[in-house]
Amino acid sequence: MRMVFVTNPWASAMIRGEQIAARLLDAVVYQHTDTAYENARENDVCIFVKSFPDYGWPALMEAIKVKKCYLDIVDSVIALRSARSSEIAENMDLGVIAIGKLSHEYISEYLDRDDIILIPEHHCNFESVMRDKRDVFKVGFCGYEGNFHLDPVVVGRALASIGARFIYHINPEDRNVCCRFYASIDISLSFRSQMDPALAKLKNPLKLANAGSFGIPTVAYPEPNYIAEWDGCFAKVENLDDVVRVVKVLMESKAAYENLSGLAYEKSKEYHIKKILPLYKELLV
Incomplete structure (x- = not known):
């Protein structure tokens, strides 16, 4: 099973797309939804990082036919609104990911759902480097x-x-x-x-x-x-x-x-x- 990240032009594409994909055994990153459609596989799990289709989620999920789609809202109000459509509310096929504790609470209430997934954003210091001891200024x-x-x-x-x-x-x-x-x-x-x-x-x-x-x-x-x-x-x-x-x-x-x-x-x-x-x-x- 493969994880596919569909990303955006912003920093969240690197952090919650490329940096995660690079550390998973089988993962790819696409920067455009059209590329994801063309290369999607039946057992893929797709995560749209602060990214969503212009023509709506139901049409996308019908088009690419993957195992599961998730929307990682990050901090996008527009992406959040895209997940509130009546079609999504009815079939619940779209998984939704929140970036923090407060975000998780807000999205859960906004979408009236109890299945929102919390995945915090990792910090930049993979190597656990520590500041040198020195005067503070x-x-x-x-x-x-x-x-x-x-x-x-x-x-x-x-x-x-x-x-x-x-x-x-x-x-x-x-x-x-x-x-x-x-x-x-x-x-x-x-x-x-x-x-x-x-x-x-x-x-x-x-x-x-x-x-x-x-x-x-x-x-x-x-x-x-x-x-x-x-x-x-x-x-x-x-x-x-x-x-x-x-x-x-x-x-x-x-x-x-x-x-x-x-x-x-x-x-x-x-x-x-x-x-x-x-x-x-x-x-x-």
């Missing part, structure tokens, strides 16, 4: 520009006033770039304070897991999904003044830094790819 953000809701120039100046350096890395090219970035910083900063309520419920705490896997604590705006999965394992901040205050404490107090980094590291173990792969293998049974 480098604060960093790694991700897409639209996911950082503070002015990076203003943040840099504010942190410089307490002797910290702010490193702002947007649009990382791949996993190795992310890993090098996290290994080079001492504190991760995440500040995404303005999101559509529905979208906020579909997000997950990947940034916390990425940083925590290197033994790096995160200072973050308390997104609902962060609270749902990581409450107590990151430092909550509501504004720039809070960011400066908390970073200063972590810089000056070795005990505070080691306590928060230890909590983050232990929590991150739940998101290692070796813990996530078995959840995909269960779909082949």
